[in-house]
Amino acid sequence: MTEKIATRDAYGKALAELGRTNPDIVVLDADLSKSTKTDVFAKEFPERFFDMGIAEANMIGTAAGLAAAGKIPFASTFAVFATGRAFDQVRNSVCYPRLNVKIAATHAGLTVGEDGASHQSVEDIALMRALPGMTVIVPADGVETRLAVQAAAAYKGPVYLRLGRPKVPVIFDDNYRFAIGKAALLREGQDVTIVACGYMVGEALAAAETLAGEGVEARVLNMSTIKPIDTEALVKAARETGALVTAEEHNIIGGLGSAVAEVLAEEYPVPIIRVGIRDTFGESGSPADLLKKYGLTAADIVEAARKAVAKK
Amino acid sequence: MELAPETKAMLEDKAKRIRRHIVSMLAEAGSGHPGGSLSIADIVTALYFQVMRVDPARPDWEDRDRLVLSKGHACPVLYAALAERGFFPVEELMTLRKINSRLQGHPDMKKTPGVEMSTGSLGQGLAAANGMALAGKLDKKDYRVYVILGDGEIQEGMIWEAAMAAAHYKLDNLTAFLDFNGLQIDGPIREVMNPEPLAEKWAAFGWNVLTIDGHNFEEILAAVEKAKATRGKPTMIIAHTVKGKGVSFMENQVGWHGNAPSKEQAEQALAELA
Ligand SMILES: Cc1ncc(C[n+]2csc(CCOP(=O)(O)OP(=O)(O)O)c2C)c(N)n1
Ligand SMILES: [Mg+2]
Numbered sequence: 001m002t003e004k005i006a007t008r009d010a011y012g013k014a015l016a017e018l019g020r021t022n023p024d025i026v027v028l029d030a031d032l033s034k035s036t037k038t039d040v041f042a043k044e045f046p047e048r049f050f051d052m053g054i055a056e057a058n059m060i061g062t063a064a065g066l067a068a069a070g071k072i073p074f075a076s077t078f079a080v081f082a083t084g085r086a087f088d089q090v091r092n093s094v095c096y097p098r099l100n101v102k103i104a105a106t107h108a109g110l111t112v113g114e115d116g117a118s119h120q121s122v123e124d125i126a127l128m129r130a131l132p133g134m135t136v137i138v139p140a141d142g143v144e145t146r147l148a149v150q151a152a153a154a155y156k157g158p159v160y161l162r163l164g165r166p167k168v169p170v171i172f173d174d175n176y177r178f179a180i181g182k183a184a185l186l187r188e189g190q191d192v193t194i195v196a197c198g199y200m201v202g203e204a205l206a207a208a209e210t211l212a213g214e215g216v217e218a219r220v221l222n223m224s225t226i227k228p229i230d231t232e233a234l235v236k237a238a239r240e241t242g243a244l245v246t247a248e249e250h251n252i253i254g255g256l257g258s259a260v261a262e263v264l265a266e267e268y269p270v271p272i273i274r275v276g277i278r279d280t281f282g283e284s285g286s287p288a289d290l291l292k293k294y295g296l297t298a299a300d301i302v303e304a305a306r307k308a309v310a311k312k
Numbered sequence: 313m314e315l316a317p318e319t320k321a322m323l324e325d326k327a328k329r330i331r332r333h334i335v336s337m338l339a340e341a342g343s344g345h346p347g348g349s350l351s352i353a354d355i356v357t358a359l360y361f362q363v364m365r366v367d368p369a370r371p372d373w374e375d376r377d378r379l380v381l382s383k384g385h386a387c388p389v390l391y392a393a394l395a396e397r398g399f400f401p402v403e404e405l406m407t408l409r410k411i412n413s414r415l416q417g418h419p420d421m422k423k424t425p426g427v428e429m430s431t432g433s434l435g436q437g438l439a440a441a442n443g444m445a446l447a448g449k450l451d452k453k454d455y456r457v458y459v460i461l462g463d464g465e466i467q468e469g470m471i472w473e474a475a476m477a478a479a480h481y482k483l484d485n486l487t488a489f490l491d492f493n494g495l496q497i498d499g500p501i502r503e504v505m506n507p508e509p510l511a512e513k514w515a516a517f518g519w520n521v522l523t524i525d526g527h528n529f530e531e532i533l534a535a536v537e538k539a540k541a542t543r544g545k546p547t548m549i550i551a552h553t554v555k556g557k558g559v560s561f562m563e564n565q566v567g568w569h570g571n572a573p574s575k576e577q578a579e580q581a582l583a584e585l586a
Contacts, residue, residue, distance in 0.1 A: 031464060031498045031505075051498055053467035053505025054434050080433065114343045114409040116417035118384065118432030285411030293411060 004167040007198075008106040010142035011163050012037025014149040015074060015104075019045045022153065028063055028075040030056045035165075036076040036106045056081045060089035060103070067099040072153055075101065079108035079121035079162060083128055094158050095131040102152050103128075104161040108138075109249035110277065110294055111166045111199055116284035122277045126254025128160040129227050135180060136227040138162040138248075138256075140201035141171045144224055147178035155180060162198060164249075166287050169202050171222070181225045183233040189217035192305050193237035193244045197223050197256050200247035200275070200296065207247075207301035218305055229259050231267065238268040243308035245273050247301050249291075252276035271311035273304040313534035319362070323529050326396060327357040331558045332585050333392035333405055339578035341409040344417065347568040349389040351493040351526070351553040352460055358532040359458060360393040368398035371425040377455050378444050380429045382437020383462035383491065384418040385570070390427065391415050399426035435468025437461065438488065442478050445486040445546075456540070460489045464496030467505050472517070478546040479518025486546040487539040490514075491526065493555035495566050514548040526551030558585055 019025050019041050031054045033039040042049035052059040056077050063073040075082070082105035083090065094101045105124065112120045128136050137152065137159065139145040145163065152159040171186070178184075186201070187208050196204035201222050208218040219241055221233060237244060244264070246257035257274030264270060277294050291297055315323075331353050338344040356379075360366070364377040381390050388408065395402045400414070407413035414423045418432025429440045441459035448455050465471065478486055490510065498504045507513070514521045520542045524531040532551070539547035555569070556562030559581040562573075573581055 029498070031467075031496050033498050035497075051504050053501075053507075054464050054496065055467045055469060055505065057469060085433065085435075114341065114417045116409070116432070117420070118418040118430070283411070284409045284413060284415075284417040289411040 002169040004169050005142035006165060006167045007139050007142060007145040007163040008037050008165060010145035011104055011106070011149060011161070012040040014146040015041045016044050018149065018153055019048065022072065024070065024072045025153065026050070026066055026071045026073050028052055028059050028073055030054055030059045030077040030081065032077050038076045056085040057089050060086040060101070061093050063101045064089065064093035064097070064099050067101045073101055074104050076104045076106065078119060079105035079124045080119055083121065083124040087127060091131055095133050098133050098157055100156055100158070102159045102161065104163060106163040107165045108162045109164065109199065110282045110290040110296065111164055111249065111287040113165070113287045113290065114284050117281040120282040122251045122282065123254065124162060125226055125250050125256065126258070129254065129259065133158060134227065135159045135225070136162070137180065137225050138197040139224050140198060140222050141168055143170060143172040143176055144178055147176065148224065151178060151180050164199055168199055171201060181228045181230060183230040184222040184224070185219070186222050187218065187220040189219035190241055191217045192309050193219040193221060193241045194247060194301060194305065195221045195223050195234070195237070195244060195256065195260055196247040197226060199249045203296070203298040204247050204301055206298035207305065210298065210302050211305055216305065216309060223256060226256055226259055229263060231263050234260060234263050235268045238264050238270045242312045243271045245275060245301060245304045245308050247275040249296060250276055251279055253279055271308050273308045275300050275304045313530045313537065315530050315533065320529060323357055323361060326361050327354050328585055329396060330357055330389060330392040332582055333395070334388045335559065335573060335578050335581045335585065337388050337392070337405045337408045338572040339575060340406050341572060343409060343572050344388060345385040345570050346562055346573065347495070347555040347565070348383060348386040348462060348491065348493065350557045350559060350562065351555045352386060352489070352491050353389050353557065354527045354529065355460065355489055355532055355551060356389050356393045358529055360397050362533060363536050364458070365455065366397070366426070368426070371399060375453060375455050378428045378457045380431065380437045380441040380444070380457070380459040381419055382431055382459055383434065383465050384431030384437070387419045390419060391424070394424070394426040434462065434465040435470045438471055438474035438478070441486055442474055442481070442483060445483040446481060448485050455485070457486045458489070459486070460491060463490060463492045463494065463501050463507065464504070466490065466507050475514065475517040475519065482544045483546045484543050487536065488546065488548045490548060490550045491553055492550050493553045495555045495564070495569065497566070497569050499566055510550055518545060520545045520547040521550065522547060523550045524552070526553035527557060560584055
């Protein structure tokens with residue numbers, strides 16, 4: 001069986017690790033430290049951890065001030081609240097002055113599950129991507145999360161890290177080299193390219209397997225950095241495979257699919273089919289039930305790939 | 313306030329039934345928030361079975377009183393009360409948090425009859441209640457608006473924006489309850505981010521402030537009557553409560569904020585609530 005670990009768990013561990021080597025790392029949370037896993041850091045470095053209570057806007061504003069005074073703040077809460085409640089603070093106090101704030105938001109997307117639509121962010125990538133100067137990273141597994149946390153800390157400027165609630169299969173091994181802005185080629189193929197991020201990377205790999213059985217060789221790209229996006233890898237994929245499918249646990253408006261379509265429309269137009277949430281809010285249910293109902297399974301990617309190939 | 317013995321017995325019986333529903337629903341759902349549901353079970357019971365003018369046959373009746381559950385995670389108590397009051401079948405409670413259910417993990421006014429406002433993102437309910445109260449004044453309606461806030465929830469800045477607005481617009485048709493159970497998720501409110509002193513703060517914001525035992529029906533109902541009689545100011549009823557009230561192993565335990573009981577735990581809880 002493949003090992004499974006939630007990206008939020010990997011985040012909690014990586015953050016504590018980082019705290020041991022870098023005294024400038026400070027962490028803020030908004031009464032969700034047990035869920036976002038910042039409690040691991042809090043236990044080890046209580047003097048560098050600030051629970052701001054249920055006050056996300058204040059948390060981001062405070063993080064901006066800490067960054068302005070030389071600290072490297074990581075601020076965590078659920079993705080809906082980090083990007084929604086605190087949007088103006090992220091915009092005007094973090095991105096506009098280009099402060100060195102890392103927003104690590106957990107419980108993104110439908111896989112929040114039973115808590116329902118109020119807690120399922122379907123728009124956070126779009127919101128963060130539209131902010132000038134913001135870097136947006138959606139790690140696919142625990143290994144990539146750890147590397148992304150380290151890269152975010154080393155990078156100077158605002159970063160949005162989108163993390164998930166459920167356990168997801170480990171995709172990368174210890175040889176994996178993560179770089180901000182670089183897509184990872186997970187599977188070679190010449191007939192179609194599936195570009196995925198986050199939870200959907202596992203589904204994309206499963207879809208490629210099914211497609212291979214039908215004689216369709218799908219390339220799979222893990223596009224963990226959504227901004228700045230890896231234009232080179234996208235143009236190469238468009239040129240060599242002639243059709244693309246995007247797969248994301250996010251609204252098809254404004255997220256990965258939009259980012260890919262924007263680049264290729266200008267640089268190398270080919271058919272693109274977007275798999276994602278079709279401009280609707282979610283609802284309560286188990287993650288598996290929700291992914292099925294909202295069209296976010298390997299089977300949905302397979303169908304989209306067939307359509308994309310037919311359009312070539 | 314003296315309550316007729318049969319009224320008191322009726323309310324106690326209803327509250328117990330509602331607490332039992334909460335335990336059963338959450339055990340069946342396998343997730344959800346028992347602590348903050350149980351802490352306001354008596355307040356919600358008093359509102360739906362003694363105070364509020366509602367008609368289950370007409371959930372959209374213009375003249376109805378309204379309750380905004382701003383601390384939306386406590387919706388199991390709201391669903392249980394609405395079902396007991398006849399807004400939908402009691403059996404439906406067992407669909408809580410399941411796919412395609414009308415009973416969402418956090419209140420959804422478009423899905424559930426009797427739910428007045430979609431909540432779940434903490435801090436927003438008081439502003440919405442203000443809007444309803446303002447509309448009531450504009451339309452010269454005599455309906456009243458109730459809102460229930462969490463004591464952790466009031467750490468949100470917009471609660472205080474709304475507090476200022478309610479007093480500014482003299483919303484005496486608005487009554488708020490503060491569920492003062494002393495706990496949030498990361499620990500006791502005093503340790504996480506102390507919002508106290510509470511009565512002084514709300515009074516300074518221009519509210520009529522009352523402090524009660526939130527598990528005492530006489531005190532709950534007397535406070536509601538005082539709020540109704542108050543002119544020119546909104547009323548804040550600070551209700552001292554016990555998080556997890558009624559289930560011994562959940563009482564005052566921060567760990568029971570957002571965990572569903574197992575089947576065995578639910579059986580023990582139901583035995584205590586028999
Ligand atoms: C804006 C927002 N931030 C965070 C959360 C997550 N959350 C749900 S309940 C809760 C704690 C609430 O504490 P309190 O208001 O005291 O509720 P109670 O004790 O009555 O359950 C938190 C942080 C949320 N629902 N909304
Ligand atoms: Mg509380």
